[in-house]
Amino acid sequence: MPTDANSLTDLGVREIRDGVAAGDFSAREVAEACNAAVASAEALNAFIVATPEKALEAANAVDAARAKGDALGPMAGVPIGMKDLFATKGVQTTAASHILEGFVPPYESTVSQKLWDAGAAMLGKLNMDQFAMGSSNETSYFGNVASPWRKAGSNAAMSPGGSSGGTSAAIAARLCPAATGTDTGGSIRQPAAFTGICGIKPTYGRCSRWGVVAFASSLDQAGPMARSVEDCAIMLGAMAGFDPKDSTSLDASVPDWFGNLDADLRGKRVGIPREYRMDGTDQAILDSWDMGAQWLRDAGAEIVEVSLPHTKYALPAYYIVAPAEASSNLARYDGVRYGLRDLPEGAGLQDMYAATRADGFGDEVKRRIMLGTYVLSAGFYDAYYTQAQKIRTLVQRDFEAAFEACDVILAPTTPTASFPLDSLNNDPLTMYLNDVFAVPASLAGLPAMSVPATLTAEGLPLGLQIVGPAMDEQGVLNAGLAIEQRAGFTARPDRWW
Amino acid sequence: MSVTREEVAKIASLARIRMAEGDLDKLVPEFNKILEWVEQLGEVDTSGVEPMTAVIPQKLRLRDDVVDADPLTAGGRRDDVLANAPVAEHGFYGVPKVIE
Numbered sequence: 001m002p003t004d005a006n007s008l009t010d011l012g013v014r015e016i017r018d019g020v021a022a023g024d025f026s027a028r029e030v031a032e033a034c035n036a037a038v039a040s041a042e043a044l045n046a047f048i049v050a051t052p053e054k055a056l057e058a059a060n061a062v063d064a065a066r067a068k069g070d071a072l073g074p075m076a077g078v079p080i081g082m083k084d085l086f087a088t089k090g091v092q093t094t095a096a097s098h099i100l101e102g103f104v105p106p107y108e109s110t111v112s113q114k115l116w117d118a119g120a121a122m123l124g125k126l127n128m129d130q131f132a133m134g135s136s137n138e139t140s141y142f143g144n145v146a147s148p149w150r151k152a153g154s155n156a157a158m159s160p161g162g163s164s165g166g167t168s169a170a171i172a173a174r175l176c177p178a179a180t181g182t183d184t185g186g187s188i189r190q191p192a193a194f195t196g197i198c199g200i201k202p203t204y205g206r207c208s209r210w211g212v213v214a215f216a217s218s219l220d221q222a223g224p225m226a227r228s229v230e231d232c233a234i235m236l237g238a239m240a241g242f243d244p245k246d247s248t249s250l251d252a253s254v255p256d257w258f259g260n261l262d263a264d265l266r267g268k269r270v271g272i273p274r275e276y277r278m279d280g281t282d283q284a285i286l287d288s289w290d291m292g293a294q295w296l297r298d299a300g301a302e303i304v305e306v307s308l309p310h311t312k313y314a315l316p317a318y319y320i321v322a323p324a325e326a327s328s329n330l331a332r333y334d335g336v337r338y339g340l341r342d343l344p345e346g347a348g349l350q351d352m353y354a355a356t357r358a359d360g361f362g363d364e365v366k367r368r369i370m371l372g373t374y375v376l377s378a379g380f381y382d383a384y385y386t387q388a389q390k391i392r393t394l395v396q397r398d399f400e401a402a403f404e405a406c407d408v409i410l411a412p413t414t415p416t417a418s419f420p421l422d423s424l425n426n427d428p429l430t431m432y433l434n435d436v437f438a439v440p441a442s443l444a445g446l447p448a449m450s451v452p453a454t455l456t457a458e459g460l461p462l463g464l465q466i467v468g469p470a471m472d473e474q475g476v477l478n479a480g481l482a483i484e485q486r487a488g489f490t491a492r493p494d495r496w497w
Numbered sequence: 498m499s500v501t502r503e504e505v506a507k508i509a510s511l512a513r514i515r516m517a518e519g520d521l522d523k524l525v526p527e528f529n530k531i532l533e534w535v536e537q538l539g540e541v542d543t544s545g546v547e548p549m550t551a552v553i554p555q556k557l558r559l560r561d562d563v564v565d566a567d568p569l570t571a572g573g574r575r576d577d578v579l580a581n582a583p584v585a586e587h588g589f590y591g592v593p594k595v596i597e
Contacts, residue, residue: 102581103581104580104581105581106574106577106580106581107569107577203553204552204553205553205555218551218552219552244558244560244567245567245570247557247558248551248553248555250553250555251555251558310541312537313537313538313541316534316535316537316538317535317538319531319534319535320535320538327512331513334513335583336582336583336590336592337581337582337590338581338582338583339581339583340583341583341584343593347593348593348594348595349592349593349595350513351515352592352593353513354510354513354514354515355515357512357513357514357515358514358515358516361514366512366514367524367527367528367531369512369514370505370508370509370512370514370524370528371528371531373508373511373512374500374508374528374532377508377511383539384535384538386548387538387539387541387543388535388538389548389549389550390541390543390546390547390548390549391538391541391543392548392549392552393546393547393548393549394541394543394546396549396552428527428530428531429530429531429534443552444552445552445553470553
């Protein structure tokens with residue numbers, strides 16, 4: 001059994017909690033190893049705030065509970081990172097924005113509370129794209145996150161993906177075994193794919209949104225990110241569940257996803273959506289997709305072609321619906337109740353609002369608030385917003401029809417591998433296209449996960465995406481497990497940070 | 498459809514975001530590029546299609562109609578509520594003069 005700090009940081013969620021329970025090592029030893037890893041990785045800028053003392057406190061509690069012979073939770077002794085979108089009592093929560101800098105919530109989000117109740121410990125608050133708006137982690141007020149991965153033979157800093165880019169970087173760099181993400185239009189799956197890790201967005205409503213800084217409420221879903229499918233299954237089980245404080249929380253029991261993991265796919269049909277074969281997709285991505293289909297066939301599944309005819313309209317519809325909801329949700333940042341206030345000399349209330357929001361929001365956030373304000377304004381509402389919501393219905397119907405012919409859908413997670421930081425951020429539209437394969441499942445509220453498949457010729461990870469029908473996280477995880485077992489993805493970034 | 502500089506300035510004002518002239522110069526072409534791209538949604542025949550209202554169908558719940566049903570979100574927490582206010586005075590939010 002590993003005893004030195006380096007090997008402790010290599011362990012996953014299941015290995016840590018089982019090792020702690022068996023007494024192979026203490027929760028405190030794991031927390032100390034992870035705290036040290038976080039402290040030595042400032043070059044990645046994955047954390048906005050580190051909370052080493054909180055990690056030790058929670059670990060001590062787990063060790064004490066074990067000594068007393070108390071039952072341990074499913075995440076007992078596992079140190080995790082918390083995306084800075086989750087309100088954490090007494091710990092600054094900013095959504096990586098200036099406008100919430102210094103905001104210290106007097107309450108804890110439901111999802112983070114459930115994780116602490118399950119025995120997890122907090123290493124700190126993870127950097128992200130500001131208000132979860134971005135696909136490269138370049139919109140944070142607290143600076144870019146660098147991926148631990150680099151192209152072979154290059155020192156150029158690469159994107160860890162976004163918006164959960166601090167999460168993906170921290171897990172791939174072995175700073176923590178797992179961390180929370182949130183996914184509005186791909187923000188768990190795309191960063192997972194870029195960094196060679198796993199991440200699942202569950203069915204909309206599985207995880208409570210209470211205490212999660214709102215971006216687009218009809219799309220926002222929390223989910224786990226980790227280095228294996230089983231670790232995602234364990235952590236999702238700890239995060240999910242009905243919450244009366246969230247009006248869209250699903251009143252459904254939480255299945256034992258981990259206990260029911262099964263990579264035998266005999267009798268299952270895997271759909272390959274023909275519309276996902278788009279121009280501009282890297283050949284390496286198409287090759288990995290074919291390989292994924294072969295792996296699932298090897299696991300016993302039958303591969304069938306399916307059609308999702310409205311795929312090409314999903315992304316533009318998303319860029320109406322999500323900004324519209326954002327413009328409404330972000331109206332609350334007014335310089336009165338919390339966060340930043342900018343009060344120019346002699347200014348009145350309206351000027352204070354405008355100055356505070358101009359200083360407090362980054363460019364991408366302003367762009368989306370403005371776009372949302374426009375598509376909701378009188379005279380344009382029906383042409384843009386109502387039309388987009390109708391297309392959302394059509395996208396959902398496409399999936400319903402496809403799931404008549406298959407049990408899960410296999411697709412690439414992203415159209416390219418990671419790209420260098422600063423290479424795409426001058427063109428919002430090109431950046432948006434990163435999520436072209438991820439957004440349709442978001443619009444339809446479906447569970448979807450990314451699992452690492454292979455490396456490109458340049459040595460960068462590629463992920464495969466599995467999408468399932470509503471409520472069938474098990475089917476998604478099982479197909480993910482079948483891919484994981486056959487992909488044999490063991491690559492890890494060489495340490496440079 | 499494309500928007501003019503004046504229209505973008507109007508949207509910024511509706512969104513309560515102060516925009517300098519230089520910000521507008523940058524934003525107008527970006528805005529138009531995005532709008533031109535979303536215009537493709539107009540190609541789709543959506544007659545007879547209901548706009549989505551809930552992605553997973555469910556009924557809105559009502560909590561029990563009792564005082565302080567959830568102590569965490571009920572009354573009596575003024576100091577918590579004001580704790581993060583940029584300016585709080587005498588148990589209220591402080592704002593610049595509203596009435597001249």
